[in-house]
Amino acid sequence: MKPIGQQKKEKAQEAPAQLDCACFTCPSQEACKAAQEAEKTAPVEEKIDFSNVEIEPLFQDFVDFETFSKSDFRAVKVLACEAVPKSKKLLKFTLDDGTGEPRTILSGIHAFYEPEQLIGKTCVAITNLPPRPMMGIESCGMLLSAVHQENGEERLNLLQLDPHIPAGAKLY
């Protein structure tokens, strides 16, 4: 289950390195490119196989709206991300939460992502959990991931939002 962007990149790398197509010298190359661009932006139906997916049963207990509203969820931008020394799981995120003060959050997702993949991404954090020290670093909140099982294995997707959503945008 690779991110879509990565799949595209791999596909692109299969393209021949050297080309002798007449298109590259023809006078209307720009128009040609534009036409192919138009073709490419047509919606592509990708079949995703969810047949081996298992999810945790939904909660039976209700939560009242007031309790739900006590948590402060925000869009955050990943300014920096690095592995925590001596930890197999933890990544240390430096985040823009819209306040102007960088926020540090630790997340145990190194088994699923390399830190450099995540820089610049727009994610979701709960920002008002009490700070909690982990491996000597204070984690100020939690980044949200979507978790399921597939073929008996845990799969995790860090939530990633449209980059047009600004840091600090509140989730309702």
Place this chain on the structure above:
Amino acid sequence: MKPIGQQKKEKAQEAPAQLDCACFTCPSQEACKAAQEAEKTAPVEEKIDFSNVEIEPLFQDFVDFETFSKSDFRAVKVLACEAVPKSKKLLKFTLDDGTGEPRTILSGIHAFYEPEQLIGKTCVAITNLPPRPMMGIESCGMLLSAVHQENGEERLNLLQLDPHIPAGAKLY
């Protein structure tokens, strides 16, 4: 602030309708297309202007982890979406929440989206709020959107996730 997909589509529509480029008849058209695909999948840095953004101040009060954990957040797939008759704001969503039983949620976001734009999208819902009747329809939960102000105007982005995330995946 249009979704990226929409911006691309508009750009594509500017392409000339008729073309007489040699590329379309040359023998290595496939290779040519592949090369241009490769060029296109190179990362494009888009400058997004966040200078006029205002966000709601972050909560000062902490929430304990147990309180936060009472809310059940899930990835959901939009099976159907339609405007609620006689309502200016409400959209009625029929959602796959992974249980096999369709879930109905009403959301007051018609000012920001047309229902047909949202069909098939992967969104985020809190699924254990008590059902609440709205305009005679029972809404079973809430879809999450990111909200901010821009030039004094409210902007709203319905959270949309990677389509590879299955319905019912739990958010942690």
